[in-house]
Amino acid sequence: MNEQRNMITALVLSALVLLGWALLSDKFFPTANKPATQIVNGKTVPLTPPAVAAANAPAQVQDRNKVLAQTPRVKILTPKLAGSIDLKGAQIDDLTLTTQRDTIAKDSPPVRLFSPQGTKDAYFAGFGWSGQNVALPDANTLWTATGDVLAPGKPVTLTWNNQQGQGFAIKLSVDENYLFTVQQSVTNGAGRPIALRPYSLVSRTGPSKDPSSWQAHVGPIGVMGGIAQYKTNWKDLDEAGAAGQKFQSTGGWLGFSDKYWLAAVIPDPKAQVDAAFASASGQYQAEFSPAAAPVAPNQTATTTSYLFAGGKDATLLDTYDDRYHFDKLDHAIDWGWFRIVEKPIFYLLDWLFRQVGNFGVAILLLTVIVRAIMFPIAQKQFRSANAMKAVQPKMKALQERHKEDKPRLQEEMMKLYREEKINPLAGCLPVLLQIPIFFSLYKVLTLTLEMRHQPFVLWIKDLSAPDPLTPVNLFGFLPFEPTGFLHLSVLAILLGGTMWLQFKFNPQMNMDPTQKQIFALMPWFMMFIMSPFAAGLQIYYIASNLITVGQMQLLNRRSPKTST
Structure with missing residues (x-):
């Protein structure tokens, strides 16, 4: 009788462990990536993921190729990136990761990170200025480019003059990986001083399709004041609305993270900036801006910032931290509690x-x-x-x-x-x-x-x-x-x-x-x-x-x- 009771107890405990794990693991300990293959009639075949509609997508979604053809553009061509810069608005809004594929199928397209406004999964980076009593470039401004291709070792400068004595320039450089260097300059040719605040932003339509969990954060992310922001999620931004979540920091960075991909704007490591996450009508934005600085007549003021747009390559993130003195860009990977063990094992x-x-x-x-x-x-x-x-x-x-x-x-x-x-x-x-x-x-x-x-x-x-x-x-x-x-x-x-x-x-x-x-x-x-x-x-x-x-x-x- 005792042996039978012991066996029943063991079976009940085993069942509780099995069922309890099934209920809790997805939330607290997600298992693996979605399958890349399936077995059909005993053969391994690539598994094509079903199409997923973007949350809060615009009612009128336009064809990407048609949108790309509507405005003049500068090509982006590096060993790992391909795309273009829209000269209307000076936005980097077309970017694919040429060394990464959506699936393991031979004909799988490359992973797309950025897409223009009005298209499915719109996602882009933009740069500009804010201020008063000065005509400023905006989303409809048509810039002039010094070249037709942005590549490693071949920077491109975008220029625009407001016809009121001020000239604006955005010099873009890109390395062989995923880092853009952005130099924003304003030249004051008028007879009075002006004060402008440059800004950098990343904007996306709808949240990531990748799930966020207790062990792997996906969504709004950044390091402000030396502290990694893993707690903020899409719902938090929806509730905050246009007022957003605001931070002050010296250096740091912020943007949006998918499981493997990151788009983040990074100020000069020594610059004091105001930064914020915000949301409006399904559009999420991460931006920063340093303090306004006066520009005297016949003077030029230049600020430098960076854009990371690509794959969260652990070695590369560490390299950028060392080379550019970024503040914990490697924290874009949510290593968690055992970072001290995980990174050596990796x-x-x-x-x-x-x-x-x-x-x-x-x-x-x-x-x-x-x-x-x-x-x-x-x-x-x-x-x-x-x-x-x-x-x-x-x-x-x-x-x-x-x-x-x-x-x-x-x-x-x-x-x-x-x-x-x-x-x-x-x-x-x-x-x-x-x-x-x-x-x-x-x-x-x-x-x-x-x-x-x-x-x-x-x-x-x-x-x-x-x-x-x-x-x-x-x-x-x-x-x-x-x-x-x-x-x-x-x-x-x-x-x-x-x-x-x-x-x-x-x-x-x-x-x-x-x-x-x-x-x-x-x-x-x-x-x-x-x-x-x-x-x-x-x-x-x-x-x-x-x-x-x-x-x-x-x-x-x-x-x-x-x-x-």
């Missing part, structure tokens, strides 16, 4: 990838390195577990002798531990050390641009997405696709099997029957819990489990046999 994994050319192999090598570093701890844990197993008869005798006197039993147990030189908590250390490693690898796999759409071998074409191969639909031969933890993938089954092997070879601790049954069931419901996670994370744990089994076999052969 850099090690990225270095391994550059050595071997395959991220899956790099993950396997990372697993070997992690397990090798932890081997002395695992060895100590194994010895402690064996020692605990050896003294179980003495522990049971003490429990029987002092079952009515709990304080005395605790005292005698501690005395036994000291005599036998046993640390009952030694087994917890490897588990505790694995938590930040697990979490760090999860973040690296699901947040870093470097892992996006990286293949491994065979059917695994995207290590940052779940394994698409599952026996639930007979490996794609049945016409449906199981989702969530019902998508029991091949990698998840291998993970459960290797975890079962690990528990089998682990020295048995002094557990009651219920605990033993829960541990016996754990590998199998862990299959369901881990199945929606990134394939790369599952590969790490499969390899880690197999290495652990090998280590246990080695330690078993070296250790004297114990009897109970």
Whole structure:
């Protein structure tokens, strides 16, 4: 009867863990990217995501190509960017990331970041001035360009004269990656001083299609006063409206973040600026402006700012911080609490990838390195577990002798531990050390641009997405696709099997029957819990489990046999 009751208890607890995880994981611990492939009739094919209408999109959405043809433009051409600058309004509103594709399909178009006003998913950057008693350029101003192509080493200057004695210029430069340098100049040819405030802004229509979560912020983002702004979301801006959220800062930056992409305006690191997020009719804006400065007659005032528009390449963001002294631009990636662990793991994994050319192999090598570093701890844990197993008869005798006197039993147990030189908590250390490693690898796999759409071998074409191969639909031969933890993938089954092997070879601790049954069931419901996670994370744990089994076999052969 007791055994039956214990088994029922174990099953109920397992079900609660499984169902509870399914309910909470999407909110607090999102799993992986959307699948990049699916298995159809046993073959791996690219998965084309369904079209999604932009939230709060304009009622009259115009064709992008027609809009681009309506006004004169300067081309943008770099190794990673292609697009154009609209000379009407001096807006960078046409930008694609030429080295990044929407899907893994060979004919997939490049990722589009910016699109002109009036088109689907309008998104652009603009620069100008505010002030009084001066005719200023606006969204309808037609600028003159000094060249027809903006490229690395080929800056372009936009000029306009208000016919009242003031001349305005915007000199744009771009590097080989994603950074634009913007120099705004005003020349006062009138006989009186003027005071103008230059501004830089990023504006987008509708929120990001990427979900924001507790662990991965998507939406309004920036660093103001040295503090990263991760708490502000789209709803906050809707509620604030045109009044917006305002900040004052020296340096810093602000803009909008998708999961992998960022558009942000960055003032001179030494400039004191007023900055704000605002919203109106589904249009979101991030802008900053330094204090107004007087421009004397026949003088020119110039301010420098920057625009980052591209992929959140972790190495590149760090490089920009070092080179230009930006204030924590690397915080555009929401590394979270374990940043101190996550970034070294990322850099090690990225270095391994550059050595071997395959991220899956790099993950396997990372697993070997992690397990090798932890081997002395695992060895100590194994010895402690064996020692605990050896003294179980003495522990049971003490429990029987002092079952009515709990304080005395605790005292005698501690005395036994000291005599036998046993640390009952030694087994917890490897588990505790694995938590930040697990979490760090999860973040690296699901947040870093470097892992996006990286293949491994065979059917695994995207290590940052779940394994698409599952026996639930007979490996794609049945016409449906199981989702969530019902998508029991091949990698998840291998993970459960290797975890079962690990528990089998682990020295048995002094557990009651219920605990033993829960541990016996754990590998199998862990299959369901881990199945929606990134394939790369599952590969790490499969390899880690197999290495652990090998280590246990080695330690078993070296250790004297114990009897109970």
